[in-house]
Amino acid sequence: MQFKVCIVGAGPAGFALAADLESRGTSVLVYSHPTHIHHASYVIDKGCLRASGTMESSTNIRITFDMRDVIAFSKFIILTVPSTGQETVLCELKEFALHQHTIITIPGNLFSLIADAEMEIGCILETNLSPYSCRMNQGELVVLGKKSFFFIAALQNDLSPAFKDKIRRIFPIELKWSSNVIEVCLSNINGVFHPLMMIMNAGRIESTSGDFLLYRDGLTRSVANAMLAVDRVRLEIGEAFGFQLDSVIETSNKCYGADFTDLVDLAQNSEPHNKLRAPSDIENRNISEDVPDLLVCWHGLAEKLGIDASPLKAVIILVEMATGIGYMESGRNLRKLHLEDLTRSELLARFSVPHAR
Ligand SMILES: NC(=O)c1ccc[n+]([C@@H]2O[C@H](COP(=O)([O-])OP(=O)(O)OC[C@H]3O[C@@H](n4cnc5c(N)ncnc54)[C@H](OP(=O)(O)O)[C@@H]3O)[C@@H](O)[C@H]2O)c1
Incomplete structure (x- = not known):
């Protein structure tokens, strides 16, 4: 029987994976949330998904707006x-019995700790990155690059080799199994x-509406x-957890073979x-996703472990002052992740690799 996979999230990352899976013989259903139909509507109107850049293809993609189709x-x-957007999706998933289902979140950003407290799911896995670097323009997918691997871990740590092999066959790149979901979250560079x-280019973003190259022009020596x-x-x-993390440049180099x-x-x-344009304003997911769901979470972990978290706090506070949004409170702080009541030793006992305790 043909292997089937659902992709919940009809944006460039989801469509790139869908096209890739279909090209490798897997049958895919893409779900677009009914209030986030922007990209899906274009693809439906065009009748197929066209991809250019490092992926050249034209693929018929099944799309649904109904979560019941996904579960079935x-x-x-x-x-x-x-x-x-994961918590919006979680609210919908809670309507269904999922103890036979596997959910893989790309990227996870510790979604599993939130979901696990709310409902029973057969298995929840998290990755640190999306396999593809890609964008969408009026329903056309532009793939800029493919990573050579990503990190993955399950909340449950008793996965059989056969199950891991099934997960491996879903993805077009090598999977590196991490110790646990905290290591994966820390690997999302x-x-x-x-x-x-x-934030260090906020003035330039606002005065030019993002008319510059974000990395090439915006990542200069002092930003670095x-x-x-x-x-x-x-x-x-x-x-502190005993993970062997690579530095940001080592991680990126290894991902792209550079x-x-x-x-x-x-x-x-x-x-x-170096060809990525800056977003047109700072209300963009580079801030609205990565500050609350990565920096706030890393900050909480650092403070609990007694590590000087002031560089993280400085960025979060500056972003809060610039946007007026209280990310420290609304983001994935230890309370939201159900880790607040753990002592330092309990946190380490739960997530560290044995030799670090
Ligand atoms: N694209 C890349 O190159 C890339 C690279 C590395 C990592 N990633 C990560 O991969 C994930 C997906 O990337 P993407 O570029 O495909 O993202 P995206 O286009 O911003 O979002 C994916 C889909 O999710 C929808 N969505 C947003 N908020 C939602 C919500 N609250 N409830 C339901 N649906 C919602 C979007 O709708 P709207 O269009 O209405 O927002 C879009 O259809 C992100 O976490 C991103 O950081 C992406």
Whole structure:
């Protein structure tokens, strides 16, 4: 029988994976939330999904706006909404019995800790990144690059080799199994890149409506220095749990098979990055997703572990002052992640790799 997968999230990341899966013989159903039909409507009107860039294809994609179709179509559901949309999806999923289903969130940003407290799901996995770097323009998918691997972990840590093999066959890239979902969340380096690149270029974004190249023109030496301060906190949190995290530049280099010497070299010369235009304003997911669902969460973990979190706090507070949005409260703080009541030792006992305790 043909393998079937549902993709919940009809944006570039979801459509790129859908086209890729269909090209490899998997049958796909894409779900677009009824109030987020922008990209799906274009694809339906055109009658197929056309992809250009590093993926050249034209694919017929089944699309639904009804979650009942998703639950019935496959036991494998891949979430490709931004993490800010995961709770909307969770509200819909709660209407169904999912103990036989597997949910894979791209990226997870610790969705599993929130979902697990709300409902029973057979298995929840999280990845750190989307396999593709891609954008959509009026229903046409432009694929800028494909990573060579991503990190993945399940909330449940007793997955059989046969089950892991099934998960591996879904994705077009190598999977690196992490110790747990916290290690995966710390490996989402968008939290290092995006918020600082946006906030340190806020004036330029607003005065030009984003008419410049975000990485090539916006990631200069002083922006890179600030990113490295944030990265040091991320690495220190990882060290406390006993994870072997790579620095931001090492992670990016390994993902894209590149060898840039530092962040400025990457910003100037990396093909998937150096042609990306800046967003037209700072109310963009580089802020609205990566500040509340990565930096706030890393900040909470650092404070609980007794690590100096001031570089993270500085960025969060600056973003709060610029946007007027209380991300520290609304984001994935330890209370939202159901980790607030754990002591430092309990947190480490639950998530650290054994030799670090
Ligand atoms: N695209 C990439 O190159 C890339 C690279 C690395 C990581 N990622 C990550 O992968 C995820 C998906 O990326 P993407 O570019 O496909 O994102 P996207 O286009 O911003 O969002 C994906 C889909 O989710 C919908 N959505 C947004 N908020 C929602 C909500 N509250 N409830 C239900 N649906 C909602 C969007 O609708 P609207 O169009 O109405 O917003 C869109 O249809 C994001 O977390 C992103 O950070 C993407």
